[in-house]
Amino acid sequence: MNGILLLVLSSVCLAAAYVVYGGYLAKKWGIDANKKTPAHELNDGVDYVPGKRNVVFGHQFASIAGAGPINGPIIAAMFGWIPVLLWILVGGIFIGAVQDFATMYASVKNKGRTIGYVIEQYIGQTGKKLFLMFVWLFSILVIAAFADIVAQTFSGFSTNGGKIAANASVASTSIFFIVAAVGLGFFIRRKPNNLLQTAVAIILLAVCVSLGLLFPIYMTQHFWLPFVFGYIFIACITPVWALLQPRDYLNSFLLIAMMICAFVGVIVNNPKMNIAPFTGFYVNGNYLFPILFVTVACGAVSGFHALIASGTASKQIDNERDMLPVSFGAMLIECLLAVLALIAVGALASGGKLPQGTPPVIFANAVSGFLMTLGLPQNIVYTLVTLSISAFALTSLDSCARIGRLAFQELFMNDKKSSLLVKILCNKYFATTATLAMGYSLALRGYQDIWPLFGSANQLLAALALIACAVFLKKTNRSGFPLYIPFAFMLAVTFFALGISIYKLASKIPENFVVAADGMQLLFAVLLLGLGIVVAVKGVKALKQQNKFLGRV
Secondary structure, three states: HHHHHHHHHHHHHHHHHHHHHHHHHHHHOOOOOOOOOOHOOOOOOOOOOOOOOOHHHHHHHHHHHHOHHHHHHHHHHHOOOOHHHHHHHHHHHHHHHHHHHHHHHHHOOOOOHHHHHEEEHHHHHHHHHHHHHHEEEEEEHHHHHHHHHHHHHHOEEOOOOEEHHHOOOOOOOHHHHHHHHHHHHHHHOOOOOOHHHHHHHHHHHHHHHHHHHHHHOOHHHHHHHHHHHHHHHHHHHOOOOOOOHHHHHHHHHHHHHHHHHHHHHHHHHHEEOOOOOOOOOOHHHHHHHHHHHHHHHOOOHHHHHHHHEEEEEEHHEEOHHHHHHHHHHHHHHHHHHHHHHHHHHHHHHEOOEOOOOOHHHHHHHHHHHHHHHOOOOHHHHHHHHHHHHHHHHHHHHHHHHHHHHHHHHHHOOOOOOOOOHHHHHHHHHHHHHHHHHHHHHHOOHHHHHHHHHHHHHHHHHHHHHHHHHHHHHHHHHOOHHHHHHHHHHHHHHHHHHHHHHHHHHHHHOOOOOOOOHHHHHHHHHHHHHHHHHOOOOOOOHHHOOOOOOOOOO
16 A cells, blocks of 8 residues: 555545535534524633634644644554554544534533533533543643653753754744734734734744744753643633634644645655554554554544533634534544554554654654655754644643643532632632642653553543533434444443553552552542443433433523
8 A cells, every 4th residue: 555545545535524424413413503602602701702713723623633643543553554544534534523523512502611511411410520520630641641742842952961953943933832822812803804814823833933943942851841831821821812722723824734744745755554454453462452442542533622622612613603614624634644644654664663763753754754855954844843743732731721620610610609618629720720730740750651541541531522412412302323333332442441551550569569650540540440430321321311302402
């Protein structure tokens, strides 16, 4: 199989899925273009702020992509390229994109509230509390893993003390991005037309990249980790229009440009897939089921997407017609990125053996190698690709920190007169500090220790979100059947994967068990599995109940 054929077939499948299946779901569930969305109805200038379709799309796409669609396919390529490709396409179309659209749809129809609120309304108060606790623990895992990844990509020094120019330029460009995003946020508030807004964003992007290449910042990872947490604290409490929206909008141009470069590079070079189509059901101590399905997460299906779609993006939807392209469309583009990552690892493989290095390095080497044939300097291209990957991760951090904060606040929020303690717990500064403090303590261990648990928890979150949306659709007289098989499959995958993680961690007791590292992971794994089982049982029971329809919303 060559790269062009694989890429073209994947692109046709994803485009057809958007038009046919996406259009079918939108028509079946109902889109009311005349109804006032929560962004207008509850506009508070902080979380609820209507945004133009392209701006909200930029936020959604940049937030959900993260490093997942690059890491997952490259790691899972050990099973061969056919199972990875099939999971990206089948999982992405019939589970991932459906989940993203369903969660955003349910949220917009419920005043832009999170999936936790949807669970409370249609499953019960206890289910909501347990789910919010699950989301908060999951957010801590995401924050810890991605903060460590960003700090590593910013580090200007290698382990032997040598300078890494690409990383230093990525760090400085990212800082310039933050400053430019604030200015762009105020500019967008003046409501310029889309063409002018796009032109200004592209100019700012070019200026930031140029300055970053000219003025690299050489600092160690130990410096950047607390810096990253300081930034996401500010991003978490700042109004979305001032930083989150414009920074994600800027990043979306960079990320799409990276994908276009990779796409063109594949077309021009037509690389071969130098890995076997299928290597077996048991490879390197890993079983294809469930490892493939939790490793390739963001490129196929990811519960994290449900948090973005219902936690931040739904509060920015200007018109209900925007939901399909912002959610379903963004997910399918992410699937295409996962396919590009698969082609990249196949191109660099030799003799059926996967290339050495971390997935971001493999992807950056492959894309820069593709574009060298077009006469572009490899060092500049490598820096830009690394910058794009870092932007993915940092944008996910922005959104996840806000989601963790909202989940923590919602966990203690009630409609009755609140006590002083409840007011403190619901304070956004306290909630942000509590969430980030836990994330920082885990980040000190390094993302390698966190990633396996993150993958399983991520997919379990997807299953729970699908169950919640299925109950919502049923109780509002809409068809939830497209969600039944997806949530059943994801429950089987994730319960099995978490069970394996718990067994492996527990088997280290008492000889090789490290309390500080293994103990915290084991605690998180047991809590996540227990919470997931209880919420899933309550959701399935609610789905089986013959309740009267609550009416359309």
